[in-house]
Amino acid sequence: MSHDFDTIIVGAGVVGLAVARLMAATGRSVLVVDRQDGIGRETSSRNSEVIHAGIYYPKGSRKARFCTRGRRMLYAYAAERGIPHAKCGKLIIATNDDETGVLDSLQERGRANDVEGLHLIGREAVARLEPDVTAVAALVSPETGVVDSHAFMLALQGDASNAGAEFIFHAPVTGGAVLDGGGYALHIGGIHDTTVSCRELIVSAGLGTNPFLEAVSGLSPRAIRPMYFAKGHYFRLAERSPFQRLVYPVPVKGGLGTHVTVDLGKQARFGPDVCWIDGLDYQFDESRRDAFFQSIRRWYPAIRLDALVPDYTGIRPKLVPAGQPDGDFEIDGVDRHGHEGLVVLYGIESPGLTSSLAIAEATFGLMEPAARAAE
Incomplete structure (x- = not known):
């Protein structure tokens, strides 16, 4: 079955951009959609811009592993790309x-x-x-520092665009469906009013994750977590x-x-x-x-x-209510919800900025088996 795009990424925050950069680099046709008017307009731009060291999180948790690896990757990427940052301690x-x-x-x-x-x-x-x-x-x-988060996101967007990724903004997803022949269709409203299809769907929508998933028919209830x-x-x-x-x-x-x-x-x-x-x-x-x-x-x-x-x-x-210990990052693939080619990112709060490049790696890793099976 043919699709308009190999991969659609919902959400152009720092994690969605990092994922788009990796996916586009493989030669996939990639579309990034966001309901806002530009990149990183929500959680990614309303934080402390801290590069966290990885101190606070339980050993072996995704937050611990991705923060430590993501920090090292972020410092290296910022140095390579000339992104303003400082390891101030x-x-x-x-x-x-x-x-x-x-x-x-x-x-x-x-x-x-x-x-x-x-x-x-x-x-x-x-x-x-x-x-x-x-x-x-x-x-x-x-090892703690600060980074110009907008410059970081612009660099990620630039890498993705240079590899062929497309971006559309003012693009709320107003509906969608799991396709019988495999893949997903999304109806994009706003100024676009169009329907596009894809083989792989990555949901990095942050605060808008559940409203998006609730608009897509045919999804297993296990695809949606309480927020x-x-x-x-x-x-x-x-x-x-x-x-x-x-x-x-x-x-x-x-x-x-x-x-x-x-x-x-x-x-x-x-x-x-x-x-x-x-x-x-x-x-x-x-x-x-x-x-x-x-x-x-x-x-x-x-x-x-x-x-x-x-x-x-x-x-x-x-992912947890008041009074409960903090939850971990969740990267939900087919083992969670049963849908091939779907990855949903949940609970991407602090240290999400620091961890973004490592989260993208993990997301890409979940997609690769599905991509090989489709070849």
Whole structure:
């Protein structure tokens, strides 16, 4: 059975772009569709732009494996392509003696995940590295960094386009079907109003994953997982950053604590917090400022309330509800849902940016057996 494209990728965030780059490089005809007006308009552009080392995640989990491998791949790719980035390092701090045990556990977990260079320091060493930070101890992560996420995504899009991939935006998928002869048909609405077919379908739609899958007839119920949404607020510091590296408190449920990142322009930004929401709502709740202030002043006592300026919000696609341990990345292939040529990516939140190139590798690996069988 002939199809319009070998592969359609739904979602032009950082992971969808990384997948498109790999798939197009094999000579496949690839179409990337996104409901937004350009690349990376949702989760991929509403985050801290951190290159994570791989410390926090259970040994053997996809988050642990893909973060460590993805970090190394991302640094190499950024250097090769001239993408702005900096390996600035990070301190995970204990603000009291009760929290020092958490640092020990994080160091042990990070080393189990093959994270290089982790070491513990005391109060005086923290003060030398970050004079404005008050902490009794810290875990130093020299491999943590920041990247210009938009430049990274533009490079991925460029690679995919140069290999022949096509992109269409303002392209909501309003319906679709599993085809009897194999493959998938998608109806694209908006300004396009057309139907296209493919042999392989990769769903990297982030927050829009379930509405998309629900619009495709003939899919097994096992193709759809429950999703939950956690909104995070970011406040920027309305003065010169006193920090030379990233500073994180010990983790909290649902996130990594209200931390500070310093971007490539030396702008300090605090967040995100964790607010569980029922739908996609990016509205900024300025009343969160007081909670931010109280949390930050525990380790940055010089912070002023009026120096915290609302910046933006982001929404993380979660696979578990509030109060549960974080879920893993899920890359659902035929073994999960029974459909040849279909891969659905779920729960791609932090460290998704760092892990994107490794996630793309794993997705590509699931597609290769199906591609060989179709030859």
